[in-house]
Amino acid sequence: MQRKAINPSFLPAPTAAFNRAFEVDFGDMVWLSISGTASVGTECQTLHVGDFKKQVTQTYSNIKGILLEHGYAVEDVVKWRVYLKDITKYYDEFNACRDSFFAENGISREKVGASVCVEAKICREELLVEIEAEALRKK
Amino acid sequence: MQRKAINPSFLPAPTAAFNRAFEVDFGDMVWLSISGTASVGTECQTLHVGDFKKQVTQTYSNIKGILLEHGYAVEDVVKWRVYLKDITKYYDEFNACRDSFFAENGISREKVGASVCVEAKICREELLVEIEAEALRKK
Amino acid sequence: MQRKAINPSFLPAPTAAFNRAFEVDFGDMVWLSISGTASVGTECQTLHVGDFKKQVTQTYSNIKGILLEHGYAVEDVVKWRVYLKDITKYYDEFNACRDSFFAENGISREKVGASVCVEAKICREELLVEIEAEALRKK
Numbered sequence: 001m002q003r004k005a006i007n008p009s010f011l012p013a014p015t016a017a018f019n020r021a022f023e024v025d026f027g028d029m030v031w032l033s034i035s036g037t038a039s040v041g042t043e044c045q046t047l048h049v050g051d052f053k054k055q056v057t058q059t060y061s062n063i064k065g066i067l068l069e070h071g072y073a074v075e076d077v078v079k080w081r082v083y084l085k086d087i088t089k090y091y092d093e094f095n096a097c098r099d100s101f102f103a104e105n106g107i108s109r110e111k112v113g114a115s116v117c118v119e120a121k122i123c124r125e126e127l128l129v130e131i132e133a134e135a136l137r138k139k
Numbered sequence: 140m141q142r143k144a145i146n147p148s149f150l151p152a153p154t155a156a157f158n159r160a161f162e163v164d165f166g167d168m169v170w171l172s173i174s175g176t177a178s179v180g181t182e183c184q185t186l187h188v189g190d191f192k193k194q195v196t197q198t199y200s201n202i203k204g205i206l207l208e209h210g211y212a213v214e215d216v217v218k219w220r221v222y223l224k225d226i227t228k229y230y231d232e233f234n235a236c237r238d239s240f241f242a243e244n245g246i247s248r249e250k251v252g253a254s255v256c257v258e259a260k261i262c263r264e265e266l267l268v269e270i271e272a273e274a275l276r277k278k
Numbered sequence: 279m280q281r282k283a284i285n286p287s288f289l290p291a292p293t294a295a296f297n298r299a300f301e302v303d304f305g306d307m308v309w310l311s312i313s314g315t316a317s318v319g320t321e322c323q324t325l326h327v328g329d330f331k332k333q334v335t336q337t338y339s340n341i342k343g344i345l346l347e348h349g350y351a352v353e354d355v356v357k358w359r360v361y362l363k364d365i366t367k368y369y370d371e372f373n374a375c376r377d378s379f380f381a382e383n384g385i386s387r388e389k390v391g392a393s394v395c396v397e398a399k400i401c402r403e404e405l406l407v408e409i410e411a412e413a414l415r416k417k
Contacts, residue, residue, distance in 0.1 A: 001307055001416050003356070005388035016373035017380040018393035022356050024414060026307075029140055029165075033357045033412075036394035078142070078161050079172045083396050091262045095155035102156040110144035115157035116175035116271045118222050119260035121397035123369045132394045134172075136163060138140050168279060168304075217281070217300050218311045230401045234294035241295040249283035254296035255314035255410045257361050258399035273311075275302060277279050 034133040049126045056097035076135040080115040083130045087119035147205045173272040188265045195236040215274040219254040222269045226258035312411040327404045334375035354413040358393040361408045365397035
C-alpha cells in the first residue's frame with residue numbers, strides 16, 4: 001500500500017497542513033480522496049465572486065483537472081459531497097449546474113455515483129459552494 | 140472492479156444527476172455508498188412534515204430498504220453521517236430514535252459502526268434530518 | 279472481512295448507539311473509521327470551554343490516542359473532516375493549530391492526507407470543533 005499527496009499543477013499547494021488530494025495505491029487499484037474544492041484559481045484567489053453558477057462550474061473544473069492529471073476519469077468518482085452556502089437559494093441552480101457538467105462530459109446519470117448535499121458555510125465568505133469527492137479506479 | 144448505480148424500487152430515481160446509492164464490486168466484497176437519504180416517500184414527497192421522530196424512523200426505513208433490497212444487512216454499515224436541521228433541539232431525540240432503530244433490528248451497539256452527527260440545513264425546508272451511510276460486505 | 283467496534287480506554291463508550299471508531303480488517307490491511315471526535319475528557323465532559331485552541335489540541339489528542347492505542351500512526355489517516363462552529367472566526371486559528379499538531383508529531387505536509395473543513399454546529403453548545411478521520415494501514 002503506497003500513499004501519495006496530490007497537488008495539481010494548476011493550483012498552489014495549500015499553505016496549511018493538508019493536500020488537495022491524497023492517493024492510496026492498493027496494487028491493483030488506486031483510491032483518490034479529493035479535499036474540499038472550491039472556485040479558486042492558480043493563485044488560490046477566489047474566482048467568480050457573487051456568481052453561483054460560475055463558481056459551481058469552476059469547482060467542477062478544478063476537480064476534473066485533479067482527476068485527469070492523475071489518470072482518473074470523472075466517472076471514477078463514486079461519492080460526491082457538496083456543501084452549499086445557502087441551500088434554500090441555490091439547491092435548484094446547483095442541480096441544473098451539476099446536470100450540465102455531467103451532460104457536457106458525456107456521463108449518463110447511472111455513472112455519476114452517490115451524493116450528499118447539505119448547507120454549510122465555507123472557509124471564505126465569498127465562496128458559495130465546496131465539493132469533495134472519492135474516486136476509485138483499476139490501475 | 141464493477142460499478143453499479145443503485146436506485147431502490149420504492150423511491151423514484153433522482154431527477155438530478157446522482158443516484159440513491161452506488162455500489163463498487165471488488166470481486167470478493169462489495170461496497171455500497173448510500174446518498175444522503177431523508178424522510179421521503181414513493182413519489183419523493185416529504186413524509187411526516189413537522190414530526191422529527193417519524194422523519195428519523197422513515198429515513199432509517201428508507202436506508203434499510205436500500206440495504207436489504209441489494210443484499211446488505213443493516214449491520215454492514217460501517218459509517219453513518221447524520222445531518223440535523225436543529226441539533227440543539229433534536230440531538231437527544233435523535234439518539235433516542237437511533238437507539239430504538241438498532242434495538243428493533245436486534246443490532247447491539249458494538250455492531251453499529253462509526254458515526255458523525257452535525258447540524259446542517261437540508262435541501263427542503265421541511266426536512267429535519269438527512270443520513271448517509273457506507274456499507275461493506277463479503278459477496 | 280472482520281469488523282470490530284473500537285472504544286478507547288481513555289473515553290467512555292458512547293451512551294447512544296454508535297462507537298468511537300470502527301475497524302474493518304481485510305486480511306492484509308485494516309481500515310479505521312473514527313467517529314466525530316471533540317474536546318471531551320475521561321467522563322465525556324467538555325474540556326476547555328471557551329478556548330478554541332485548546333479544544334483543537336484536545337480533539338487531535340483524542341484522535342491520536344484512538345489511533346495509537348489500536349496500532350495506527352497519525353500519518354495513517356488519509357482523510358480528515360473538520361467541522362468548525364464558527365468558520366469566519368476560527369478558520370485561521372484552526373489552520374495554525376493543525377500545522378502545530380502535525381509539526382509536533384514530525385509529520386510533513388505531504389503525509390497529512392486530504393481534508394475538508396466547513397462550518398457546522400456540534401452536539402453541545404460549548405463545543406467549537408469536531409473532527410472525523412479515516413485511516414488505512416497494512417497489518
